[in-house]
Amino acid sequence: MDNIEITQPKLEFWKKNIHLKTVDVINYATQGIGLDLNNDRQNIIERCIDDLVNEEASRFIPTPENIRTKDKYISIIYQGEGKQHYDNKEHDECWIKYTKAIAYALPDSLELTWAYLNRSGALFKASMFDDCLKDLDRLKHMKIFPDDAKLLAHVRALKSHKIIADREFSLSLRRANNNEAADQVDKDRILSLKLNYEILPVILERNNPEVSSLSDSTQLNYSREYGRHIIAKEDIQVGEVIGVEYAYASNIVQDLKYNFCGYCKKQSWSSIPCNNCAHVVYCSENCKINADNDYHRVECKIIPYLLAFGIKDKYLLALRIAIMGMLEGPDKIPTIEDLLSFAPRTRGFMNGRLRPDVHTSVAFMQTSISINLIDQECVSLADCFIMSYFLLIHMDSLPSGHDGDLQDLKSRKEFMNVVELIDKSVRVLMNNGHEVLMPQTDDINQQIHMGSALIVPFSLFNHSCQPMVIISRHGDQFIMKASCPIKKGQQIFTNYGVTWYCHDKQTRQEFLSFYNFTCKCDACCGDWIFHDKKIVDNNKINNEIFQTLDDLANVVEECQLLNKSLHYLTENNSIIKPDELEVYSVILNESYKFSNINSPQAVKLLYLLSNFVELTQVAFIRLYH
Ligand SMILES: C[S@@+](CC[C@H](N)C(=O)[O-])C[C@H]1O[C@@H](n2cnc3c(N)ncnc32)[C@H](O)[C@@H]1O
Numbered sequence: 001m002d003n004i005e006i007t008q009p010k011l012e013f014w015k016k017n018i019h020l021k022t023v024d025v026i027n028y029a030t031q032g033i034g035l036d037l038n039n040d041r042q043n044i045i046e047r048c049i050d051d052l053v054n055e056e057a058s059r060f061i062p063t064p065e066n067i068r069t070k071d072k073y074i075s076i077i078y079q080g081e082g083k084q085h086y087d088n089k090e091h092d093e094c095w096i097k098y099t100k101a102i103a104y105a106l107p108d109s110l111e112l113t114w115a116y117l118n119r120s121g122a123l124f125k126a127s128m129f130d131d132c133l134k135d136l137d138r139l140k141h142m143k144i145f146p147d148d149a150k151l152l153a154h155v156r157a158l159k160s161h162k163i164i165a166d167r168e169f170s171l172s173l174r175r176a177n178n179n180e181a182a183d184q185v186d187k188d189r190i191l192s193l194k195l196n197y198e199i200l201p202v203i204l205e206r207n208n209p210e211v212s213s214l215s216d217s218t219q220l221n222y223s224r225e226y227g228r229h230i231i232a233k234e235d236i237q238v239g240e241v242i243g244v245e246y247a248y249a250s251n252i253v254q255d256l257k258y259n260f261c262g263y264c265k266k267q268s269w270s271s272i273p274c275n276n277c278a279h280v281v282y283c284s285e286n287c288k289i290n291a292d293n294d295y296h297r298v299e300c301k302i303i304p305y306l307l308a309f310g311i312k313d314k315y316l317l318a319l320r321i322a323i324m325g326m327l328e329g330p331d332k333i334p335t336i337e338d339l340l341s342f343a344p345r346t347r348g349f350m351n352g353r354l355r356p357d358v359h360t361s362v363a364f365m366q367t368s369i370s371i372n373l374i375d376q377e378c379v380s381l382a383d384c385f386i387m388s389y390f391l392l393i394h395m396d397s398l399p400s401g402h403d404g405d406l407q408d409l410k411s412r413k414e415f416m417n418v419v420e421l422i423d424k425s426v427r428v429l430m431n432n433g434h435e436v437l438m439p440q441t442d443d444i445n446q447q448i449h450m451g452s453a454l455i456v457p458f459s460l461f462n463h464s465c466q467p468m469v470i471i472s473r474h475g476d477q478f479i480m481k482a483s484c485p486i487k488k489g490q491q492i493f494t495n496y497g498v499t500w501y502c503h504d505k506q507t508r509q510e511f512l513s514f515y516n517f518t519c520k521c522d523a524c525c526g527d528w529i530f531h532d533k534k535i536v537d538n539n540k541i542n543n544e545i546f547q548t549l550d551d552l553a554n555v556v557e558e559c560q561l562l563n564k565s566l567h568y569l570t571e572n573n574s575i576i577k578p579d580e581l582e583v584y585s586v587i588l589n590e591s592y593k594f595s596n597i598n599s600p601q602a603v604k605l606l607y608l609l610s611n612f613v614e615l616t617q618v619a620f621i622r623l624y625h
Pocket of ligand 1 (some may be wrong): 162368516
């Protein structure tokens with residue numbers, strides 16, 4: 001059942017065909033008549049569509065069959081699978097199946113009542129009593145609530161309340177006896193600490209007047225060589241917060257879409273579904289309303305079709321960005337003339353400031369496509385045609401009974417406008433998007449890939465294989481911190497792939513080929529052989545950093561302590577509070593005094609700090625016990 005969103009063979013064939021056609025056109029346009037993929041974009045898009053409409057096999061966009069959105073029978077199947085996992089005591093698997101049963105059930109249906117009740121049972125078994133009670137509470141508002149279900153719900157609620165009360169009582173007893181040790185080994189307590197761990201939003205002390213989500217210790221510059229980039233206006237210490245921002249738009253990968261709130265991106269166990277589609281859940285009514293207002297009311301109707309076409313997560317996020325632009329209003333989507341009228345440094349500024357929450361700033365972000373990536377380009381353009389088609393159908397901009405003939409569509413200006421808007425969003429996202437990773441409690445060394453985010457001000461930073469910053473995520477807020485001391489006037493570089501510094505030069509340059517520039521960092525120019533990731537893992541870091549230096553006994557000792565505590569924290573699955581990180585930053589600031597900033601040793605220090613920063617983030621939790 002897990003392959004509900006399978007791509008259908010007819011669509012596969014059509015997509016393949018449309019990709020092949022696009023390959024021909026792009027090859028001819030770029031190599032044959034020398035058009036530029038970046039600057040002659042409109043021309044290339046028009047040529048692609050021209051070619052498609054001349055080809056009978058590509059001309060009609062087929063309508064996917066058996067589109068599954070809310071569906072009583074799918075919900076029932078998931079309930080059955082959930083029950084099997086319940087009997088096998090597989091709590092995590094059981095919970096996810098019941099959540100899917102909730103997502104697919106029709107509003108106010110008997111299936112929805114049973115799905116909530118069953119999930120409350122899974123949560124009860126996994127000792128998630130607060131969430132269990134939330135699900136049971138929802139049942140009170142269900143239109144269909146049979147007596148046998150009512151009785152079960154009532155008994156479960158009573159049991160949950162009793163366990164919660166007993167817990168509180170024993171906790172207060174322990175506190176009264178000051179029995180810290182016993183307190184620490186209480187597994188339930190640790191789990192509930194993690195579940196309820198909230199990090200307050202971080203607020204910058206001094207804001208940059210032009211880019212308010214960056215610190216005033218930074219400045220936005222422009223040069224021909226680097227484009228827009230950020231420099232330090234004053235000396236910056238390790239650990240100093242450089243930027244704090246919410247994503248303009250972000251998404252959750254399909255595999256994890258039932259684990260997280262689709263709006264605020266918190267892991268959520270007692271989630272509620274969208275009323276119309278089965279593809280998103282939320283932690284609260286509030287998040288549901290916000291998502292609908294911002295983008296989901298449009299997305300909701302077309303996502304099932306796009307999933308049937310096998311459109312990938314990144315393109316779906318680009319579509320979301322385009323929809324947000326359309327909903328903000330045509331004045332927020334700049335024209336070509338607007339694009340040309342701005343000075344390069346202040347592109348997209350409004351009243352002298354960059355507004356990371358407004359589509360205009362997104363539309364002015366840098367895009368550049370490498371000629372080496374033709375394949376990706378073709379997939380991308382073909383997907384843009386498909387997304388534009390379904391978007392227009394939903395927005396009722398096409399005549400009724402329209403049969404998907406591209407010839408007819410091509411003559412419509414609104415179709416071409418939408419293709420161009422989505423294509424632009426794809427390119428903005430590819431060039432500026434951030435991968436969002438999350439630590440997980442069961443294996444702290446392996447992060448999970450949660451999704452992607454577009455964080456406008458963070459995209460003003462250029463790349464270096466020796467990054468100077470570290471980015472962590474708290475809910476939908478992203479925090480950038482200095483990972484090494486930065487001198488006044490220096491450009492501040494980030495790393496476009498969090499773990500790239502573990503790879504050799506050739507591999508790094510392959511990754512970077514997409515961005516169309518040659519990295520001139522010391523590691524690339526000097527062709528350093530970066531250490532293998534394993535060497536820097538945990539307890540091997542300490543002595544290596546300082547082995548060539550004689551008189552650093554204190555720093556070595558502190559680093560060893562630091563390393564030991566990291567090891568301890570990792571083993572015990574702990575969370576570090578952001579203010580606790582300060583002490584580590586002090587030690588690292590000291591260490592950097594004795595270690596050349598442009599050296600592989602400095603990368604080891606960076607690795608040490610990133611491990612700590614990782615532990616300040618809430619980890620992905622699975623229900624094991
Ligand atoms: C996320 S943007 C960075 C901001 C960009 N410089 C701008 O003007 O908006 C990525 C693009 O910046 C440029 N870039 C990034 N790192 C660079 C570097 N180290 N040297 C030169 N250009 C770089 C490349 O054109 C890349 O495609």
